[in-house]
Amino acid sequence: MHDTPPVPPRPDGAGEDHLVRADLLTGLVLLVLGVAIVWMSWEMPRLEARRIHPATVPGLVPGLLGIALAICGAILTLRSVKVAGDGAGWRGFGGQFVTNDAARVGVTLGLALGYALVLVGWLPFWAATAVFVFVYIVVFERGFASSPHPLWRTLLTAAIQAALVGVIVSLVFERGFLVRLP
Amino acid sequence: MFEGLTLLGDGIAFFMTPQSLFNVGWATLVGIIIGVLPGLTATMGVALLVTLTYPMPPDQAILSLMCIYVGAIYGGSRTAILLAIPGTPASAATALDGHPLALAGKGGLAMGLATTSSALGTLVGILFLALLAPLLTEAALNFGSYEFFWLALFGVVISGRLTAFDDPIKGYVAGILGLLVAMIGMEGLHGFRRFTFGVPALGGGIDLIPAMVGAFGLAEILVVMKRKVSARIVDASDRVVPRMADVWKYRRTTVRSGIIGTLVGIVPGVGEDIGAWGSYAAARRKSAESDRFGKGSLEGLIAAETGNSAAIPGSMIPTLTLALPGSAAAAVLIAAMYIHGIRPGPMLMVENAPFLYKVVAMLVLATLAITVLGLLLTRPLLRVMTVPRERLMPVVYVLCVVGSFAIAQRMFDVYVMLVFGVVGFFLREMRYPMAPLVMGIILGTLLDVNLRRGLALSNGDLSPFFTRPVSAVICGLIVLSILFSIPVINRRVTSLIFKTSAPKTGSG
Numbered sequence: 001m002h003d004t005p006p007v008p009p010r011p012d013g014a015g016e017d018h019l020v021r022a023d024l025l026t027g028l029v030l031l032v033l034g035v036a037i038v039w040m041s042w043e044m045p046r047l048e049a050r051r052i053h054p055a056t057v058p059g060l061v062p063g064l065l066g067i068a069l070a071i072c073g074a075i076l077t078l079r080s081v082k083v084a085g086d087g088a089g090w091r092g093f094g095g096q097f098v099t100n101d102a103a104r105v106g107v108t109l110g111l112a113l114g115y116a117l118v119l120v121g122w123l124p125f126w127a128a129t130a131v132f133v134f135v136y137i138v139v140f141e142r143g144f145a146s147s148p149h150p151l152w153r154t155l156l157t158a159a160i161q162a163a164l165v166g167v168i169v170s171l172v173f174e175r176g177f178l179v180r181l182p
Numbered sequence: 183m184f185e186g187l188t189l190l191g192d193g194i195a196f197f198m199t200p201q202s203l204f205n206v207g208w209a210t211l212v213g214i215i216i217g218v219l220p221g222l223t224a225t226m227g228v229a230l231l232v233t234l235t236y237p238m239p240p241d242q243a244i245l246s247l248m249c250i251y252v253g254a255i256y257g258g259s260r261t262a263i264l265l266a267i268p269g270t271p272a273s274a275a276t277a278l279d280g281h282p283l284a285l286a287g288k289g290g291l292a293m294g295l296a297t298t299s300s301a302l303g304t305l306v307g308i309l310f311l312a313l314l315a316p317l318l319t320e321a322a323l324n325f326g327s328y329e330f331f332w333l334a335l336f337g338v339v340i341s342g343r344l345t346a347f348d349d350p351i352k353g354y355v356a357g358i359l360g361l362l363v364a365m366i367g368m369e370g371l372h373g374f375r376r377f378t379f380g381v382p383a384l385g386g387g388i389d390l391i392p393a394m395v396g397a398f399g400l401a402e403i404l405v406v407m408k409r410k411v412s413a414r415i416v417d418a419s420d421r422v423v424p425r426m427a428d429v430w431k432y433r434r435t436t437v438r439s440g441i442i443g444t445l446v447g448i449v450p451g452v453g454e455d456i457g458a459w460g461s462y463a464a465a466r467r468k469s470a471e472s473d474r475f476g477k478g479s480l481e482g483l484i485a486a487e488t489g490n491s492a493a494i495p496g497s498m499i500p501t502l503t504l505a506l507p508g509s510a511a512a513a514v515l516i517a518a519m520y521i522h523g524i525r526p527g528p529m530l531m532v533e534n535a536p537f538l539y540k541v542v543a544m545l546v547l548a549t550l551a552i553t554v555l556g557l558l559l560t561r562p563l564l565r566v567m568t569v570p571r572e573r574l575m576p577v578v579y580v581l582c583v584v585g586s587f588a589i590a591q592r593m594f595d596v597y598v599m600l601v602f603g604v605v606g607f608f609l610r611e612m613r614y615p616m617a618p619l620v621m622g623i624i625l626g627t628l629l630d631v632n633l634r635r636g637l638a639l640s641n642g643d644l645s646p647f648f649t650r651p652v653s654a655v656i657c658g659l660i661v662l663s664i665l666f667s668i669p670v671i672n673r674r675v676t677s678l679i680f681k682t683s684a685p686k687t688g689s690g
Contacts, residue, residue, distance in 0.1 A: 003500075019612065019613070020614050021645060022611075023547045023612065023677070030355060037362065040377070044374075044376065045374065046397055047372055047374065050372065052372055053369075053637070053638045053641075053642065054642070055634065055637035055638060055641075055642040056342065056371055056372070056634040056635070056637060056638050057620065058369050058371075058372060058374040058376055059376075060633070060634060061361075061365065061629065061630040061633060061634070062365045062376060062377070063351050063364050065358055065365065066362075068354075068358050069355070069358045069359070069362070072351055072354055072355045072358065073355075076355070100410075101408045101409060102408075103408075104407050104408055104409075105304075105404050105407065105408050105607075108403065108404055108407040108575075109404060109604065111576075112400065112403070112579055112600075112603075113600065115579070115580075116583050116596055116600055117582070117600075120583065120593075120596075121593070129580050132576060132579075132580070133576045133580065134575065136572070136575070136576035137572055137573060140407075140572040141570075141572050144410075145410075145572070161573060165580060169580055169581070169584060173584055173588060175321050177233065177234070177236060177237060177588065178237075179584070179587070179591060180591055182389060182586070182587060182593060182596075
């Protein structure tokens, strides 16, 4: 079992170099988070007035977990700091955020957050859903890919799919599962 | 023994109704479609569809979710064989031999053998589930707070260790983060609200379902959309229904892989993907044609598919008897069981003994359904594979939002889903496994309450945590697991073992 990696190698062969820098930053964040949690757990009321057993204070387990997290953060940081010294590597790490892949993630995330945080609640649910699905399809089929079909066809099929999804999801959840949609 | 058989018979008879069979049919089909579509995983499917089961009676709801789970793990093989992209992570090992077989014009044979292997793997696992679960329940009835504390910690540690094999510290970090998430809200011993920062909605804690929908839904959408994929479906027009001779020829591999898959499934938080890799590696070591592995070996394909499917019933063993999820999808099933008023754990056999055998019956029905649907629906499933992700992912995301909202009909759960989705995506990109995070969220309360209750019972004395036999064994396993993840110790021990075993092999 152990001679085969449980996680298959990534097809894009993502370089380890920027991962080391990501580990360094994550390590620091985890270290700070761990220490903050330990402090908050220490400050948590001990409920002496309720005469609880001192070994059962609410901050006990979060405090222990905070210590464990801080230790893991410190190990990650120390392990990465040895490798992550040179400036060129940091430029490569920063470069990860300006690739086409990053743009695809950014746009997906922007659309997803826009739908959940702005459109839902502002428009009726079915309309919010239809607008989101339509924009999503058009952006990714025309903006990030060269679709072999003419623009009118993309717009038409996206509009039909968007309307169908908006109406069907609303009907199924409102009528079928009696959910009061936002 | 006979009582068990009677209960199993009753379980199967219970589901022999048109409504149950209808649920088996649609749920397995939906599961297979989820598995076939790259980017949709079994855990995500089960988490998203929990919402659909709210209006159902408990048995029918769990039956549907179980069929989705089994269907999705099986469905992933189709994409692995024809597209070389695993439909779910559980099928990654299947792609190694399945795709070369398809390229060699044996796509039909590969799909057929994947179907029979999945069915046989599930059956091996079912056998172990029916035999082991009652025994484990009996043992677990004697467990106290001390044992449950260690079990909860064991679940998180072992899951962290095995799902991040190359870099265990990332598995441990994911597990600790999950445990910390479980600390949010009102704690179970004194009713004190922790880490709520004045937000009333946090008082009830973070619900597992929206967290899972985020970590396995939105995060997965972002991962899928990140990369441009150009894959071509291989034409497979040869015979799909496999010959008995082909199945019989590899019977040893099937049984071995079934047992390995089941054992991996039993390990908490370690699921089908490792079941498949474990069986595949063992089959390659034992095979007379090991050089064929990775180039289109039928044995490799059978091992991977048997292993991942056997892990499903295997994962149900700790899930039902200890409430310790055997896999990430099983964690969602536990949440779904609670929603439907079923309490998994040692008391299940006391309070609701027939339910355990109903789960066995559900798995038998799901196995039959994947066999029939998998062999019959070859062409329609090919069409599913061609759905472009630009068209599919917005719909999946809408379901993520509605699914999270529908649980308590509040936007707070949608925000939870968004946070877990974004954080989950970045963690995945930095190779942190998600399973320990889930294990932490579901086991956090068990760990917290049992540690403090144990300490209260022993008046602050730690010794019962180390002197009671079962506690001592689990504690030892945890310590060993952590020690072996320290590279220096691991290297020393490995070299020591090899040094002592080398002369033996040399002289023998």
